[in-house]
Amino acid sequence: MIHLQNIHKSYPSDADSGLVLGFEDWRVARGGQVALIGESGSGKTTLLNLLSGLVQPDSGIVSIDGTDLAQLSEAQRDRFRADHIGYVFQSFHLLDGYSVKENVELGAVFAKGHPQPGRAVELLEAVGLGHRLQHMPRQLSVGQQARVAFARALMNRPKLLLADEPTGALDYENGKQVLAMLLQTARESNITVVCATHDMEVAAAFESTVRVEDLQ
Amino acid sequence: MRLHTMVLRNLKRRQLASILTGLSVSLGVGLFATVGALREASEQGFNRSASICDMLVGAKGSGLQLTLNALYHMGQSQGNVPYAVYEEIAATPGVLWSVPLAVGDSFRGQRIVGVTSNLFSDVHLGGANLAEPLAFADGGPFAYSRAEFAELKSELGQAAAEHSSEAAHVDHDHNAHLKSMFKAVVGADVARNTGLMVGSKFTPAHGVEGVGGGGHQEAETEVVGVLEPTGTPLDRAILIPIGAYYVIAGHEATADMVAGGTRDPRGLSAVMLSTKAGFYRTRIFRSLNDRLDAQAVYPSQEVRKLFSIIGQGDMVLRLITALIVVVALVGVMVAIYNTMGARRREFAILRALGARRSTILGLVTGESAVIALLGGVVGLGLAGVLIYAVTDQVHAATGVRVTVVPGAAELQLLAAVTLAGAVAGLIPALSAYRTEAAYYLSSNI
Ligand SMILES: Nc1ncnc2c1ncn2[C@@H]1O[C@H](COP(=O)(O)OP(=O)(O)OP(=O)(O)O)[C@@H](O)[C@H]1O
Ligand SMILES: [Mg+2]
Numbered sequence: 001m002i003h004l005q006n007i008h009k010s011y012p013s014d015a016d017s018g019l020v021l022g023f024e025d026w027r028v029a030r031g032g033q034v035a036l037i038g039e040s041g042s043g044k045t046t047l048l049n050l051l052s053g054l055v056q057p058d059s060g061i062v063s064i065d066g067t068d069l070a071q072l073s074e075a076q077r078d079r080f081r082a083d084h085i086g087y088v089f090q091s092f093h094l095l096d097g098y099s100v101k102e103n104v105e106l107g108a109v110f111a112k113g114h115p116q117p118g119r120a121v122e123l124l125e126a127v128g129l130g131h132r133l134q135h136m137p138r139q140l141s142v143g144q145q146a147r148v149a150f151a152r153a154l155m156n157r158p159k160l161l162l163a164d165e166p167t168g169a170l171d172y173e174n175g176k177q178v179l180a181m182l183l184q185t186a187r188e189s190n191i192t193v194v195c196a197t198h199d200m201e202v203a204a205a206f207e208s209t210v211r212v213e214d215l216q
Numbered sequence: 217m218r219l220h221t222m223v224l225r226n227l228k229r230r231q232l233a234s235i236l237t238g239l240s241v242s243l244g245v246g247l248f249a250t251v252g253a254l255r256e257a258s259e260q261g262f263n264r265s266a267s268i269c270d271m272l273v274g275a276k277g278s279g280l281q282l283t284l285n286a287l288y289h290m291g292q293s294q295g296n297v298p299y300a301v302y303e304e305i306a307a308t309p310g311v312l313w314s315v316p317l318a319v320g321d322s323f324r325g326q327r328i329v330g331v332t333s334n335l336f337s338d339v340h341l342g343g344a345n346l347a348e349p350l351a352f353a354d355g356g357p358f359a360y361s362r363a364e365f366a367e368l369k370s371e372l373g374q375a376a377a378e379h380s381s382e383a384a385h386v387d388h389d390h391n392a393h394l395k396s397m398f399k400a401v402v403g404a405d406v407a408r409n410t411g412l413m414v415g416s417k418f419t420p421a422h423g424v425e426g427v428g429g430g431g432h433q434e435a436e437t438e439v440v441g442v443l444e445p446t447g448t449p450l451d452r453a454i455l456i457p458i459g460a461y462y463v464i465a466g467h468e469a470t471a472d473m474v475a476g477g478t479r480d481p482r483g484l485s486a487v488m489l490s491t492k493a494g495f496y497r498t499r500i501f502r503s504l505n506d507r508l509d510a511q512a513v514y515p516s517q518e519v520r521k522l523f524s525i526i527g528q529g530d531m532v533l534r535l536i537t538a539l540i541v542v543v544a545l546v547g548v549m550v551a552i553y554n555t556m557g558a559r560r561r562e563f564a565i566l567r568a569l570g571a572r573r574s575t576i577l578g579l580v581t582g583e584s585a586v587i588a589l590l591g592g593v594v595g596l597g598l599a600g601v602l603i604y605a606v607t608d609q610v611h612a613a614t615g616v617r618v619t620v621v622p623g624a625a626e627l628q629l630l631a632a633v634t635l636a637g638a639v640a641g642l643i644p645a646l647s648a649y650r651t652e653a654a655y656y657l658s659s660n661i
Pocket of ligand 2: 044
């Protein structure tokens with residue numbers, strides 16, 4: 001599903017060498033669930049952005065489900081992301097101007113096959129927010145926001161779900177619930193999951209754990 | 217959810233700024249459209265007036281001044297055309313009708329025009345296709361034919377010859393029948409402005425525009441008819457039998473006035489005429505202009521010349537109103553640009569959800585285009601209200617009903633304003649376009 005080869009990624013502004021990521025080969029099988037751990041600043045977020053196509057490597061191949069993202073134009077990468085990738089952020093990044101239901105709908109607005117009437121409501125009911133459809137994100141608790149972000153990431157029926165410290169802002173109980181929900185849904189729908197985290201307990205819930213530093 | 221929903225949502229979130237900037241666009245568009253519509257109306261109105269007759273004949277000089285003075289009752293007469301010219305015109309084949317004009321007197325600022333009464337049946341408004349005969353709101357025309365005028369002229373000619381340098385003063389008491397000439401038909405505006413109505417009596421004053429001398433006390437005139445509004449300068453005219461002009465004291469010939477010249481007070485101010493179309497008209501026009509004592513002009517051409525002159529001032533006015541629209545659109549641009557900083561995170565999130573850069577560009581240009589479009593629609597509504605408010609005055613002044621219904625020109629204006637709005641939005645939109653998604657996603661602002 002995921003195949004990275006000879007990846008080099010550096011940020012020109014970095015004082016030292018500037019190299020953030022540099023490794024030869026990394027694969028994740030379809031339906032695999034990988035926890036990405038590493039020191040702060042080790043490049044976890046950068047790696048997720050490479051997988052989503054938001055950031056391009058200096059060199060190397062980022063192949064997702066047989067598609068080499070580097071071969072696509074930026075617009076095509078955007079379309080690929082819209083169609084096949086779900087993304088959950090640490091601070092959830094819900095859009096303030098839109099209701100809970102609309103935020104979830106935005107997960108598929110740019111994808112092929114949109115609109116999918118009823119799917120947003122279904123997803124919100126599944127995460128226990130069926131009664132909060134018309135609320136605005138700021139009217140929700142942080143735990144509820146996490147569920148909305150999760151529902152939004154699933155809206156386009158992604159093949160690959162990327163999560164950047166999805167439990168980082170949550171208390172212990174909420175974190176466990178959201179994580180369990182995420183992993184179970186992914187398993188049921190055969191979605192490949194890559195999740196960056198600091199938390200070893202979170203990492204332990206995944207099939208496998210990869211330390212970014214070890215990739216290098 | 218569609219893109220336009222997102223555009224409208226963003227505008228609603230910044231309601232106050234959207235409304236204020238939209239209103240400033242409305243103001244500009246409203247003024248622009250109003251100025252355009254009124255200018256259109258005034259030109260149409262002038263053309264409608266020019267269609268009263270095909271040709272005007274007067275003393276040599278400026279054709280425009282002749283037209284303005286004889287047809288629009290503006291400015292001063294350039295001098296007279298000999299009576300004989302009128303006689304010849306009336307006898308020329310191809311001339312459908314002709315009316316001699318005498319001007320120079322007024323009543324309370326309203327100009328008095330001496331005419332023969334065939335004017336009431338021969339003049340049609342709105343050009344050949346739309347011919348509307350003159351209609352009376354009250355009363356009816358006076359009767360004063362060309363034959364009566366011709367008779368009076370020959371009488372006066374003899375009198376002048378007999379009395380020589382002694383003024384050719386017609387003794388009113390001994391010419392009681394002349395009293396029947398002191399009848400008037402007044403235009404709709406005159407009736408409204410002076411209160412003259414059928415049966416009213418008034419005394420003409422010598423001169424026009426208030427600079428004239430005293431009144432012609434002996435010439436008390438009775439109103440016999442009031443015209444319906446025509447939307448032409450006829451509305452501002454007091455029409456009297458042209459013969460009356462020649463028997464009112466002060467209009468007599470004096471010795472130093474060379475008979476037959478343009479200073480000859482026994483001449484005519486101008487002659488209006490209509491001809492058969494085509495060959496006749498051109499030939500009559502040429503032969504009149506070959507004369508040394510007269511010129512002929514086509515009023516419609518003079519009006520066109522006038523509007524090409526006015527057009528430049530009008531252009532300045534249009535430019536100023538267009539500039540107001542431009543300034544308003546710059547306001548829209550600045551208002552949107554100021555939100556860019558706070559919206560980077562939003563653009564980044566949309567990118568992460570799969571939006572293209574071009575979609576972000578479209579979102580922002582869409583916002584300014586929608587403000588411009590809505591502003592434009594409200595502006596046209598505003599123009600409609602403004603025009604509606606003055607439509608009666610404009611109709612009275614020009615005879616043209618200004619349309620409030622949006623036509624092709626208004627739709628074009630709307631399209632142009634919307635496009636300009638989108639262009640104004642391009643500057644903030646390009647800044648949005650350049651947003652690096654990954655950078656703004658990792659920050660928590
Ligand atoms: N846009 C950028 N420009 C320049 N340098 C960057 C940029 N983004 C990340 N970096 C640098 O790249 C390195 C890796 O950053 P990244 O965000 O991937 O780390 P991370 O493992 O996600 O850290 P954390 O656990 O704190 O989130 C850091 O040294 C960071 O300073
Ligand atoms: Mg990170």
